[in-house]
Amino acid sequence: MKQPKGAAGTETPPLRSVGRPRSERSETAILNAAMDILIEKGYRGFTIDEVVSRASVSKATIYRRWPSKELLAVAAVAGFPELHAVDTGSLEDDLYTIVSEFADVLQNTALGAVWPSLVGERSRNEELKAALDEMTEHRRTPTRQAFERAIERGELPEDLDLALAIDMIMGPVLLRLLFQNADTTPAALRKIIIAVLPALGFKPAKKKPAVRRRRAPKAPA
Amino acid sequence: MKQPKGAAGTETPPLRSVGRPRSERSETAILNAAMDILIEKGYRGFTIDEVVSRASVSKATIYRRWPSKELLAVAAVAGFPELHAVDTGSLEDDLYTIVSEFADVLQNTALGAVWPSLVGERSRNEELKAALDEMTEHRRTPTRQAFERAIERGELPEDLDLALAIDMIMGPVLLRLLFQNADTTPAALRKIIIAVLPALGFKPAKKKPAVRRRRAPKAPA
């Protein structure tokens, strides 16, 4: 591995000095091309050769950065829209917003197709596993924060198992979105949340006054 | 599933008569070879050519039965160990047994690697989707039955949303097993169940006497 860049934590003591520096332009072009292809054709139709021709870049330039097709795919997919942090003041609404956006991304970008394809190799490829797990963890952050805020507000027990809470929300959603022909309408998503919350010991702090927030994807007050 | 061509539904008026009949021996050999390869090398290392050479069968013989590599993989994977129906009398124990076995299969056969790989193509391939969904549905049966028995016993509300209940149990388990580096020890699995059940309106019919909690994943009382 040669510092593929987006990788783990502590990086590049800024000793990049000798030789021609890597082209940022190429990097962006590669990632964009990869994303586009992934969206258009899914992982199966994703080809290094096509990235090459769309990004007007040479194969060597790609392989210099990412040692395999899979890892490039992860890098590209990591550039897909993130889940936005939301804070509506209501845990239920926060989760609903997050879950809705998650569903949206999985269904309307290629993430829903690419992620499982890559996950299938996760257990046989350590590098892939690392890259994938980092991405996965990153996408859990907004949900974690929503729970943490609810704990601060006293709506959830202090000793809540956060990882479990996130899994209990995201697990069923993921299952429905990727593995089954199942109901993923907004109503169904909200029903999942409503069913799960009490199991976590959730008690709304006070009467929420008339919050009309159907979706607040960006960041309300 | 035999049904060589149009996949699932109501098919083939049983007029198979002219010409040499298909060899059952070949069929078994193909499926066995496919399973073995899948187990040894995962989906990525799974090639028709190797099935051919291990099963001493010709490519045509394979493609006569399954129209694509993916569909053969599904067929092979469908031959992996099923989840056994269990009836311990206790919903919690039933679920625990099922979930343990599920975890075992996902981790120790190639199912955990192959299933997501295939799922990745599900949305772009109708035949694959059908075959996959059939398999998925089939594997949900023991869980559904456990819930149904609990309803009969009066431990769960009659109007329980069964699909939702199954998703709430299986979703988090699946998420942990396939997508993350997460805790899937027996204790963690049981914790999921214990967390979910109350949210479904579960009330044990009577005091279960002397249930051994910390038992081994394989053998319930």
Add this chain to the structure above:
Amino acid sequence: MKQPKGAAGTETPPLRSVGRPRSERSETAILNAAMDILIEKGYRGFTIDEVVSRASVSKATIYRRWPSKELLAVAAVAGFPELHAVDTGSLEDDLYTIVSEFADVLQNTALGAVWPSLVGERSRNEELKAALDEMTEHRRTPTRQAFERAIERGELPEDLDLALAIDMIMGPVLLRLLFQNADTTPAALRKIIIAVLPALGFKPAKKKPAVRRRRAPKAPA
């Protein structure tokens, strides 16, 4: 090596029966395309990829027959025009005709460019050496026959070292044609022959009647 066909001596006990037979059409198309490219662009511009596209054939089909680019080139080059057997009744004229044709082929086909390129690898590649030597030997036949006829006619000693004789004629010609900027006009070629013949102990059997000396390289009366 998998019976690349045109190769050495004792071959293919005619037990070709199982499996689809190799396509003669492909073979011809490949060889023709290879020849054309060699003629147009020389060995350096000779590309398997272009053979593929001109012959509408797959790479596998090529590599199934010839294990390397070099060996395909030899095979293609072996298809270049042969030196014709001639029998004018006069050794000098026979040789002149052969040598003229040889010069013609070396200068006007790609043979002059391809042959040395391949020869350069001859010493490092046994397969190539074998294929090349077979071709070389084959092209010496007309010259050998011309000498043999002259021996029969009593114009050359019975114990003539045939290989040496051929080398003494062809060596200087080859040297001039391939390695140098040297005179290869018809007159120069004839001068070589005239210079060499006496050294071999040549004595014209009888007065050759009225042979036109300055004739065109192609058509010897």
Add this chain to the structure above:
Amino acid sequence: MKQPKGAAGTETPPLRSVGRPRSERSETAILNAAMDILIEKGYRGFTIDEVVSRASVSKATIYRRWPSKELLAVAAVAGFPELHAVDTGSLEDDLYTIVSEFADVLQNTALGAVWPSLVGERSRNEELKAALDEMTEHRRTPTRQAFERAIERGELPEDLDLALAIDMIMGPVLLRLLFQNADTTPAALRKIIIAVLPALGFKPAKKKPAVRRRRAPKAPA
């Protein structure tokens, strides 16, 4: 031609003044590395990248001097051992010495492999042709001088066609060494000379007494 410096004829009016002068050390290192690689791996295994790494030099530094891989190869090959001038007093012995040394170089350095490889491109590359022809011509000098001395001694006719004479000696030798599986033992080489000399009108001036052999590398007598 770009006057790469050490090259041909009429030279660079010595107006090299501004800027850092070219490093002699680099030049030598490049040429040595090139020679070594050529000897070890032949022309096919000869790579600029490897020259770079062996000579610890940058690509630009190479291409500043030689405009292409071929021309570098010629330059490297030109550094191979020259044919020594010899003067034994006997034409036959002179030629034998030269021819022996020639055979030695062709067989034991990479020259025998590299020269034909380059010659193959000669006709399509003017620069290469010029560089190659210069080298070739240079290597003919000792032979020419041997003939000239013999003419002076009156052993050969004054109007001898020198180029033809050289070709008649070297042609057969070259043919045997590079293109064929043929006899190149010392005896065979001497036989060639003995066969050719009379054809040139050679008459030994007098009985050679006590043959002074300055160099007879392989096997005199």
Add this chain to the structure above:
DNA sequence: TCGTAAGCGAGACGGTACGTCGAGTCTTGCT
């Protein structure tokens, strides 16, 4: 003594070809 211009090692870049491999189809001759 300093600035300018060329040289330098390092290494990235766009191309292009290599030889291998896999999928899915097709063609034999036999059962």
Add this chain to the structure above:
DNA sequence: AGCAAGACTCGACGTACCGTCTCGCTTACGA
């Protein structure tokens, strides 16, 4: 009609070189 064998096309893989192009430095010369 099914079958084993094995050829076929298509197209991707990842590697390797070529010759060009920055970088940031170094080295001489002439102002």
